[in-house]
Amino acid sequence: MLKFLFKGLVRDRSRSLFPILTVFIGVALTVFLYSYLNGFVSDMIKSSAHYNSGHVRIMTKAYSQESNQSPNDLAIIGIDPLIQNVEKSYPDMIWTPRIKFGGLIDIPDRNGETRIQGPVSGMAVDLFSKESRERKFLNLDESLVKGRIPEKPNEILIADDFARRLKVAPGDTATLLSSTMYGSMVMTNFVIAGTIRFGIAALDRGAIITDISDIQKSLDMNNAAGEILGFFKDDNFDSKKAYRIRDSFNEKYKNSEDEFAPIMGALPEESGLSDYMGLIDIASFVIIGIFIFAMAIVLWNAGLMGSLRRYGEMGVRLAVGEEKGHIYRTLILESIMIGIVGSFLGTLFGLIPSYLMEIYGLDLSFLFEKSSVMITGVLHADVTYETYLIGFIPGILATVLGTSIAGIGIYKRETAQLFKELEA
Amino acid sequence: MSNSFLIRTEKLYKKYPMGPTVLVALDNINITINKGEFVGLVGPSGSGKTTLLNIIGSLDSPTEGSAEVLGNKIETLSHQDAAKLRNNHIGFIFQTFNLLPVYTVYENVEFPLLLQDIPPAKRIELVMQALEWVGLADRKDSKPSQLSGGQSQRVAIARAVVKKPELILADEPTANLDAKNSHNIMETMVKLNEELDTTFIFATHDEKVMKYLKRKITLNDGYVQRDENISLNNQ
Ligand SMILES: Nc1ncnc2c1ncn2[C@@H]1O[C@H](COP(=O)(O)OP(=O)(O)OP(=O)(O)O)[C@@H](O)[C@H]1O
Ligand SMILES: [Mg+2]
Secondary structure, eight states, X not given: OHHHHHHHHHXXXXXXXXXXXXXXXXXXXXXXXXXXXHHHHHHHHHHHIIIXXXXXXXEEHHHHHTGGGOOGGGOEEOXXXXXXXXXXXXXXXXXXXXEEXXXXXXXXXXXXXXXXXXXXXXXXXXXXXXXXXXXXXXXXXXXXXXXXOXXXXXXXXXXXXXXXXXXXXXXXXXXXXXEOTTSOEEEEEEEEEEEEOOSOHHHHTTEEEEEHHHHHHHTTOTTEEXXXXXXXXXXXXXXXXXXXXXXXXXXXXXXXXXXXXXXXXXXXXXXXXXXXHHHHHHHHHHHHHHHHHHHHHHHXXXXXXXXXXXHHHHHHHHHHTOOHHHHHHHHHHHHHHHHHHHHHHHHHHHHHXXXXXXHHOEEOGGGGTTOOSSOOSEEOOOOOHHHHHHTHHHHHHHHHHHHHHHTHHHHHOOGGGHHHHHHO | OOOOEEEEEEEEEEEEEETTEEEEEEEEEOOEEETTOEEEEEOXXXXXXXXXXXXXXXSSOOSEEEEEETTEEGGGOOHHHHHHHHHHHEEEEOTTOOOOTTSOHHHHHHHHHHTTXXXXXXXXXXXXXXXXXXXXXXXXXXXXXXXXXXXXXXXXXXXXXXXXXXXXXXXXXXXTSOHHHHHHHHHHHHXXXXXXXXXXXXXXXXXXXXXXXXXXXXXXXXXXXXXXXXXXXXX
């Protein structure tokens, strides 16, 4: 019977072509939108993890309460034993300390007088250790515009836009005015090694990047750091694992009254993305729902027209002794075949632009110039194994739904009229 | 079974409400048809031939009275049981052939067997046999659109006989055919009736086919005007 139905679909294009086309278009759009949304989320997660919160992040309890102000007076002291400890407890992860700091940068003229000043938001990371992956996480090599990456102490990178505003170039001297961990003012001279552009508006305005040991020295933070970030070794955020690690770490310090006791947070809350991530999940649902609805309506109508065209066939089948329920089920079976073929083609063609967008990206950075969200201006799609399956949900559901409604007419058909109908 | 009849109607009425009045399409029909008969229902247009065939074929049910077909009381059959009766025991032939246009001759004839869970090897055997009966084995891969009217009707006959039903019902099977094809079709049916002992009932007002009938039931305004056994009369 299956073969019989299949032959009918293949030979009678009007039975298959239009429904397949409908499913094809709907599924291709679903797949593309889905991978686009996914890419949007995973871009946000990646940027947030790399530039801000890690996959998990350890701070002191006190620091965590005002972490957006980078209160280095509340930093973790004695980071080496803590890092050794977490490396042993959570061998799946890489741990790296960072210090965020604020202050003013002061550019002297030829006589050593202040020529221009600007507020900075600095980030001190491990640039020099062999095993450090910070250069990669911060995408420094690709973000470099002029000069080079720091190679020795007291060299810094400065955001290219910021450098233009300050009219400085690699090789120039810059003085950082900031305060130590204990509150006293401090001035440190740096040499600008290179300029960078991250493509993230919030960072490109006033960022400087230094090696962490320079800042530890200059801000009097020996063996201290504001934050210790943890990254999964494969650099893919896994929320379940992250929460498990966070909970097991925090369990150890649960009863500590010490406001300098360490506490771990996971990316969704730390980055403020948890709402976004939930929203995107809902959006995917809504998109799929809309496509199911729209396609089902089109296919329902196609099914109605099809049943007019196939009125004679259904009549003969009833006369031969096929049951109404059986005819109805074969129609559904046909629709499933159509759904599978349409979904397959739609998925194939939806994946092509998705892959292209995953590889090449779509540069919309001009839209984000004023934004403070940690998002790269280049949009990517993200094709996951779910992308291969997601289109089949609306594809098959819509055809089955549309056909189910259209096919109800079968039940209303009077067998009593068959001879007369089939005479006509 | 003591009663050897295939079909028996008793005080069978079919009435259609027509506004304030009632149209009596079948009016107290009492007939018995035995296995192997070759029966024609004749009578003017509107006399109730199609209506009676519909009821015997379990496509419709009586308003009053009873119709027993192959041991089934038509008036009490459910949808499903009626479909089962048609599927297993009754073949239909229509005036306009009604072949499925997207399928080949072979596939059209095979279709009733697909509903019966018959194994493929057996299906091939039965279909080829049926096509040979009607003399169309060499056209098995043609599409209905490539056949003449007479050939199409022979395919329809093959489709009706392929499952070897006890009963074949035909409503004006020769109405759309010329004289030569009409005779051919009637000869094919007579042959099947004699070789397979299949019971045939058809409605017709085609004078050409009258001479093939072994029994002629004449309807008029819904009642049986005459019921004559021709083969006996002629002997
Ligand atoms: N569904 C229906 N509703 C109302 N009246 C009907 C219906 N079906 C048939 N009739 C009436 O019943 C009567 C018998 O009709 P039937 O179709 O059985 O005639 P017939 O002998 O087959 O005629 P023909 O030779 O023209 O095919 C006719 O008067 C017809 O109008
Ligand atoms: Mg009629």
